[in-house]
Amino acid sequence: MKYRKSKQRNKILEILKNTNTHPTVDWIYDKLKKDFPKLSIGNVYRNLNILVEQKLVRRMDFGSTFDRFDAVRAPHYHFICEQCGAVIDLDLSYDDKLNQKAMDSSGCKVHDHKIQFYGLCDKCKNKLQQHQQQ
């Protein structure tokens, strides 16, 4: 599919490249609205879908009712805080052997995998400790 340039779409990609918080559509919309006051939320959805199709952006799905997005980089795993919902990139190296293991055990053709870790992020961990000491 061939697309024309769009200032809005360019800016969305730029915003995503400069963020590591895996933002939601609403967050992106609010941020972009400063540059395009008439911006509609539908257009943010439309452009995010195009960017995903172009493989410049990845749609992420961590079990919430809404999606999150980030600019595509090297494959990595994620941590999700069960308290505040924050999504944090992990510095663990991507385990290529896992795909082969899954392939051997299932007979399916496996070409990728995702890992999500769950628990409490640093902030929430500390808040909880303070709470318990009171």
Added chain:
Amino acid sequence: MKYRKSKQRNKILEILKNTNTHPTVDWIYDKLKKDFPKLSIGNVYRNLNILVEQKLVRRMDFGSTFDRFDAVRAPHYHFICEQCGAVIDLDLSYDDKLNQKAMDSSGCKVHDHKIQFYGLCDKCKNKLQQHQQQ
């Protein structure tokens, strides 16, 4: 929270225990409707939420627009076919060390993780091969 007995809820759990396909709400609804012709879809949602709260059922989220459910058993990983959407339990052993690794690299308190593998299931793999040979 204390709940009364409900024939509908019991049957939902029974259905889930006898299935390994991680069914959707609609699938469960259709199946349950044979026993309870007046059944409403809202009640299936309500009871699934209760079962999840009681930790008898797990809500699964594989990136589709709808949720899937299964009766809780030993932790295991999943394969998702990108062609037909099938979700298949894998026989890989749960890697306890992974949580510790994630904890070390992030500073977060990690207590669980999920792994999803992506690719083509056996059926879809074969279909594709037949297609290419024609």
Added chain:
DNA sequence: GTTCATGCAAATCGTTTGCACAATG
């Protein structure tokens, strides 16, 4: 008999889409 579960329909939420107009090439 009081309280919770149910069916039904309306409401909600995130997302998509149809349309008239504006921007791109």
Added chain:
DNA sequence: CATTGTGCAAACGATTTGCATGAAC
């Protein structure tokens, strides 16, 4: 000028919820 992108609002699909009635205790 032909075509795609946009804002707007309506439509959509999955899920939740308010309410009157029925089942559980």
